[in-house]
Amino acid sequence: MAALGSAKDPSPDCFAIFGLPRKLWIEMAALEQKFLKLSWKLHPDNFVSGTETERELSLKRSSELNDAYRTLRDPVGRIEYLLAIEGARKEGEHKQQAPPELLEEVFELNESLDELREARASGGDLAALKTRLESAEKSFQEKLGEVDAQLQAAAREWDAALQSDAATRKRVMAKLNDLLNRRSYIRNLVANVQKELL
């Protein structure tokens, strides 16, 4: 089956599977069309009565296709993945230090969270603390929105720099990496607050 290629072929990266350059802006409707077209060709349903090699290859290729579609559909996952294959981000990297300009607010937030837990344990008044936490959550949500906007801008910068020299590309990648770490940090904060407020 020509569609499957050979078992010896190295696994292509997510962009290559869809025949795309390593650009961060992706037209979603076109991506979906391509995904459906490739699914027709590669899905294991086509090879139920095929040879064992064909069945294995179909499983491998179709899982790679699905993994790639999942990765590229997610705007943030897409950036993380790009940095990983460009060698600018180690897999699973999430820097947990607070960004310096957020230190003060994070400190306050953690204090409020502690107070809330204490008040809960001792049966104290929760309402005021909850209001404070809710407004803190809102403020961090806004910051998350800001980071997302910055990420988008940096992503456009990357796409524009695709043909540029290595130094420029390296600089944009470092910027993207910092923004991703910052985003993951803030997102964890928001998740923690939401958990306490439940």
Added chain:
Amino acid sequence: MGKIVGIDLGTTNSLVAYTDPQTGQPKCIQGPYGSTLCPSVVSLDVDGTIVVGEAARRRLLTQPERTIYSVKRLMGRGPADVQTELKLFPFRIDSSSKNVIRVKLGEKVFTPPEISAFILRELKNWAEAHFGETVDRAVITVPAYFNDAQRQATKDAGKIGGLEVLRLVNEPTAAALAYGLHEKQRGKVAVYDLGGGTFDISVLKLISTTEGDIFQVLSTNGDTHLGGDDIDNLLQAFVHELILQHDEIDFSPHGELAQELRKALIDVKHRLSEAESATLRFPLPNGDVFTHEFTRGAFEALIRPVVDRTMGPVKQALADAQLKPTDMDEVVLVGGATRTPLIRRTVQEFFGRKPHIELNPDEVVALGAAVQANILDQGVKTMLLLDVTPLSLGIETYGGAVAKIIPRNSTIPASAQELYTTGVDNQTGIDIHVLQGERELAKDCRSLARFTLRVPPAPAGLPRIEVKFLIDANGILQVGAKDLRTGEQHSIEVQPSYGINDSEIERMLEESIEYAEQDFAERQVIEARTESESILTATAKALANPQSAGLSAEERAKIDASVAALRESVTGSDYKLIRKRIDELNHATEHLAELLMNSAVSTALEGRKLAEV
């Protein structure tokens, strides 16, 4: 190669269907009792033979300790998982159960896949009797929310039952496939599937492409222990309590009387789907008849908790697909329990649209399985199913936390690679624990497998082992490992936490064939003859009763003719003819049965057959 079928292996009933090569339409196959539903009940006869389906269901009343129903609730689960189940269902778990549950039927012990295999073998027999040809391959449906262990157990059941399982298809997806073929629907579809013991909600997108139609599942959610059974349990508990208060009779929840009551209550439930009220009349051992009138309102108030429990998963599935209830173009109801008016109303109100009920909710899943079976068999490239994994796959990390590596609702097949190394010099093994579930801690997720990755001795941090976790198109996990330094592939022996290993399956397959050795047709003839004997005896006894004088001459002549016809048919070996004659005699003796009962009891036994009086 033999024929291929689609099988709905249900909690309460199971069905088998095929695609008619002439019309291209799927059809369910009837069993010896003339119904397409095979009750998912298995009984071990005192002579050591296995009885399945309607015949076994009747034994629930006479030999409950040798008979089991709703075994699907035990598939892929360990003894510790089923404690709540044991309070509600008469499962007799053997003390030898370790990871895999073993159930007692009389003096023998079986695993849930073996019991399911008996049901599958029965359906295989139905199909073989229908085609007059061997059936050796099947597509079997599973609840979309089944985890890896439950899926593996179903696949094992297929193997033990003598079937090559070409694919496990999710029940709501199968239903969508049947509807898609039937109605040519397009757009976004929600499938609400409340069966006997499981609940699923799936959100799909139906897309027409130049190659054909694609059924893409966007998200799924559910509860593998929620279904019509739970409605029956609520009713039963409610009436037990009433009987305890009024008549001071406290019967053991799993005894014969409880089974009788359950049967009567299921009948009340069914009547309430049509009528505004229904009366339960239940003869008690002390000679009284317990009577209770259920209005639909009171019934709905009683069962509302079950209906409410379905709505959490519905909302989660929509949220995961990033859709609102009003974004749905179609809503489809599947499963016998969705005949309940309260459920129809609740679903309609939530989605703001009238749900589809055109296809028989009991049959639609089996029909969809037959469609998929045909696609796989013929390589029919007009339709493609893209399903998802219902639960996130994770691995245990430091401190008992779980790192999610394949998120729920990922299109399958799906995979993830993890890189492992050693922390100590000359370390020879790395322990890996694979889990499924949405919770953050390993102890709250479902353990799928634990295994030790073998590493050649080397300084700490030098080995580079890539482990590949792959969920195949059946939703079942496969694990492979590669040493990145040598390029060597490691095969990994993954011992599932709640599974049976291959050699056990082989042994079970052999035993299952022994049980099945008695020829299917031969057994049907024996069963039909036994049944005709009991109805002939009952008829003779009834005709000897003075009350029979109330029959008209015409009625009497009809009975005599039916008796003669049945007697004649029993001399032959056409079990379908014998069944037909039994039905005719049952019909002819309806008035006689009524005459025989005194007025108080007669209402309680309304609609019963003479042999059951």
